[in-house]
Amino acid sequence: MAPRSGFSGWWAKDKQKGTPVVVTMENPNYSVLEIDGPDAEAFPSMDKGRGKNAKQFTWVLLLKAHHAAGCIGSAAAALWALPRVIKRRLVARPRASTESDRPGKAQLLLKFIRGFLLFSLVALAFELVAYSKGWHFQKPDLHLPENLHMPEAIEIQGWMHSAYLSWLSFRANYIAYPMQLLSYICIILFVIQSVDRFVLCIGFFWIKFKKIKPTVEGDPFKSDDGSEYKYPMVLVQIPMCNEREVYEQSISAVCQIDWPKDRFLIQVLDDSDDETIQLLISNEVSKWSQRGVNIIYRHRLVRTGYKAGNLKSAMSCEYIKDYEFVAIFDADFQPNPDFLKLTIPHFKGNPELGLVQARWSFVNTNENLLTRLQNINLCFHFEVEQQVNGYLWNFFGFNGTAGVWRIKALEDSGGWLERTTVEDMDIAVRAHLHGWKFIFLNDVKVLCEVPESYEAYRKQQHRWHSGPMHLFRLCLPAIITSKISIWKKANLILLFFLLRKLILPFYSFTLFCVILPLTMFIPEAELPVWVICYVPVLMSFLNILPALRSFPFIVPYLLFENTMSVTKFNAMVSGLFKLGSSYEWVVTKKAGRSSESDLLTAAERESKILSLPQLYKGSSESELSELNKVNEQFRKAPLPVIKANKMYKKELALSLLLLTAAARSLLSAQGIHFYFLLFQGVSFLVVGLDLIGEQMS
Numbered sequence: 263m264a265p266r267s268g269f270s271g272w273w274a275k276d277k278q279k280g281t282p283v284v285v286t287m288e289n290p291n292y293s294v295l296e297i298d299g300p301d302a303e304a305f306p307s308m309d310k311g312r313g314k315n316a317k318q319f320t321w322v323l324l325l326k327a328h329h330a331a332g333c334i335g336s337a338a339a340a341l342w343a344l345p346r347v348i349k350r351r352l353v354a355r356p357r358a359s360t361e362s363d364r365p366g367k368a369q370l371l372l373k374f375i376r377g378f379l380l381f382s383l384v385a386l387a388f389e390l391v392a393y394s395k396g397w398h399f400q401k402p403d404l405h406l407p408e409n410l411h412m413p414e415a416i417e418i419q420g421w422m423h424s425a426y427l428s429w430l431s432f433r434a435n436y437i438a439y440p441m442q443l444l445s446y447i448c449i450i451l452f453v454i455q456s457v458d459r460f461v462l463c464i465g466f467f468w469i470k471f472k473k474i475k476p477t478v479e480g481d482p483f484k485s486d487d488g489s490e491y492k493y494p495m496v497l498v499q500i501p502m503c504n505e506r507e508v509y510e511q512s513i514s515a516v517c518q519i520d521w522p523k524d525r526f527l528i529q530v531l532d533d534s535d536d537e538t539i540q541l542l543i544s545n546e547v548s549k550w551s552q553r554g555v556n557i558i559y560r561h562r563l564v565r566t567g568y569k570a571g572n573l574k575s576a577m578s579c580e581y582i583k584d585y586e587f588v589a590i591f592d593a594d595f596q597p598n599p600d601f602l603k604l605t606i607p608h609f610k611g612n613p614e615l616g617l618v619q620a621r622w623s624f625v626n627t628n629e630n631l632l633t634r635l636q637n638i639n640l641c642f643h644f645e646v647e648q649q650v651n652g653y654l655w656n657f658f659g660f661n662g663t664a665g666v667w668r669i670k671a672l673e674d675s676g677g678w679l680e681r682t683t684v685e686d687m688d689i690a691v692r693a694h695l696h697g698w699k700f701i702f703l704n705d706v707k708v709l710c711e712v713p714e715s716y717e718a719y720r721k722q723q724h725r726w727h728s729g730p731m732h733l734f735r736l737c738l739p740a741i742i743t744s745k746i747s748i749w750k751k752a753n754l755i756l757l758f759f760l761l762r763k764l765i766l767p768f769y770s771f772t773l774f775c776v777i778l779p780l781t782m783f784i785p786e787a788e789l790p791v792w793v794i795c796y797v798p799v800l801m802s803f804l805n806i807l808p809a810l811r812s813f814p815f816i817v818p819y820l821l822f823e824n825t826m827s828v829t830k831f832n833a834m835v836s837g838l839f840k841l842g843s844s845y846e847w848v849v850t851k852k853a854g855r856s857s858e859s860d861l862l863t864a865a866e867r868e869s870k871i872l873s874l875p876q877l878y879k880g881s882s883e884s885e886l887s888e889l890n891k892v893n894e895q896f897r898k899a900p901l902p903v904i905k906a907n908k909m910y911k912k913e914l915a916l917s918l919l920l921l922t923a924a925a926r927s928l929l930s931a932q933g934i935h936f937y938f939l940l941f942q943g944v945s946f947l948v949v950g951l952d953l954i955g956e957q958m959s
Contacts, residue, residue, distance in 0.1 A: 463804045586668070622664060625711055775919075825942070924939035
């Protein structure tokens with residue numbers, strides 16, 4: 263078919279812009295040289311546009327095909343190498359550590375998965391025998407098990423055939439209905455949560471379309487009566503614990519904040535139990551103090567309450583009464599110099615405002631696949647969830663860092679409490695119940711880093727999902743008896759806690775990791791295709807909208823989110839029922855990427871650590887002698903044990919379960935179910951062997 267004249271004319275337009283372009287294909291079989299310029303005479307004058315169109319279009323297609331072939335080749339190479347990597351990881355298992363086993367209730371989920379796996383293997387063996395013998399029947403109706411044709415006694419071929427028929431009858435009469443009921447409940451929860459996410463995305467688009475954002479009227483640094491503006495007193499806190507990799511960059515960034523030196527104080531709240539790190543941090547503080555920065559170092563002898571206890575201890579100082587606001591930064595955060603000038607003005611003329619929260623920005627997004635997938639989740643959390651909830655309800659969970667609190671709001675809400683591992687969410691909920699409002703600034707970003715290893719990310723997610731359920735148990739009576747409106751109570755209980763913190767991990771794990779593989783062996787309760795494919799893909803697409811550059815990772819993102827559901831479900835249950843791990847705080851491992859532009863910087867930092875006395879020429883003799891002792895201990899200390907990637911039992915068991923269910927789906931020719939179970943099983947296998955994220959020697 264000849265091309266349409268409109269398309270041909272548009273393609274053949276001479277724009278007379280740019281310089282000649284040379285395109286060379288890397289394939290050794292052919293090479294292309296194309297010169298496109300205003301004086302090019304490569305085409306005859308007759309039908310010039312049509313000839314140019316055909317030639318360009320051909321090579322554009324070839325370029326696209328070459329790129330696609332490269333991507334497919336890379337994917338094929340990765341899949342080809344996967345068995346070798348798995349074999350190497352399994353062979354090295356004596357050296358590789360496994361996830362810590364906790365006795366008692368904490369291992370109930372693993373026992374359940376193992377039992378489920380054993381059942382699926384036995385059922386698959388039974389089905390294979392039945393299939394080979396020809397005992398294959400049509401799938402029974404969902405509600406009419408009596409429609410299943412059962413052979414007469416003369417047709418039964420031995421005891422195994424009889425057992426198989428008994429299993430079919432038992433399955434249709436006693437297992438199918440409970441499975442259908444559980445499936446329907448999970449599907450309803452799935453639809454409700456999908457609607458909630460869709461509404462949040464509509465709010466996100468509305469904010470983008472209307473360009474709605476918090477603004478400050480007039481000149482915030484100009485006094486109303488024309489006199490000289492008096493900057494408010496601001497306290498800056500940097501809580502840290504054994505943060506060897508990032509302490510220097512955080513202290514340096516905070517000390518360079520643009521604010522009158524006599525109007526703000528920096529507290530470095532060090533909970534480190536390593537004496538070497540304590541000396542490093544205290545001497546870094548001394549260095550900046552000698553430069554005229556108002557900074558002090560605090561170290562607790564009794565480390566109770568984790569981060570909440572650290573902040574509570576710091577706020578008990580006598581001089582705190584002189585300060586009006588407090589900004590909090592975790593040890594890997596680097597605020598820009600204008601941070602306070604972009605956040606503090608929002609408090610002016612707004613006495614009900616208790617918190618101004620800035621957005622996180624990540625320096626190691628492209629480090630590996632794990633960091634890319636985290637970036638998708640966190641971009642949605644900030645741009646959609648927090649921005650929309652801040653606009654609609656003036657409430658969202660405090661992120662624990664990169665925020666400015668009005669100290670009066672903290673004191674009015676009861677201050678920092680040590681009752682949970684999510685002290686940031688705890689203080690935010692209590693402040694909301696006391697009538698304080700929050701503002702989220704999406705255009706004020708603070709540099710930080712995301713975990714690069716799956717072990718660190720898994721522990722972080724466990725804390726983030728067990729803590730809210732523990733907090734929900736504690737604060738539910740206070741929410742019900744509070745004086746806020748009924749709509750805000752409903753938002754807190756039904757949406758903030760139940761739907762997004764409890765229901766989401768529950769149905770994700772139950773629906774996709776339990777019910778779906780089970781329906782392969784109980785086909786009476788088969789899940790519809792739109793639950794398995796269409797709606798999850800749509801939700802993943804909505805999640806990825808705030809980070810459109812990550813669109814090529816939409817399929818790995820969908821699979822990885824389902825893979826993480828086992829960790830989130832386990833954490834949710836432990837927090838809801840106050841199991842041992844619900845009050846476990848593990849400091850997220852940092853790589854120090856925020857302070858390293860290249861390997862040379864990393865080497866320089868290591869050399870600083872190895873030559874501590876040369877760092878601080880202004881230190882006293884006693885301090886230098888202590889540093890020399892630490893250096894001697896460091897030199898005499900044995901070499902550190904080389905860490906290996908862990909192996910995760912729950913993920914590996916679920917991988918075998920899903921792959922077994924995928925094999926069973928082949929017998930009934932369920933295409934979409936097979937592919938979903940296959941890829942999801944491979945995803946669990948990759949994560950269970952810790953092949954995602956940072957790889958250790």
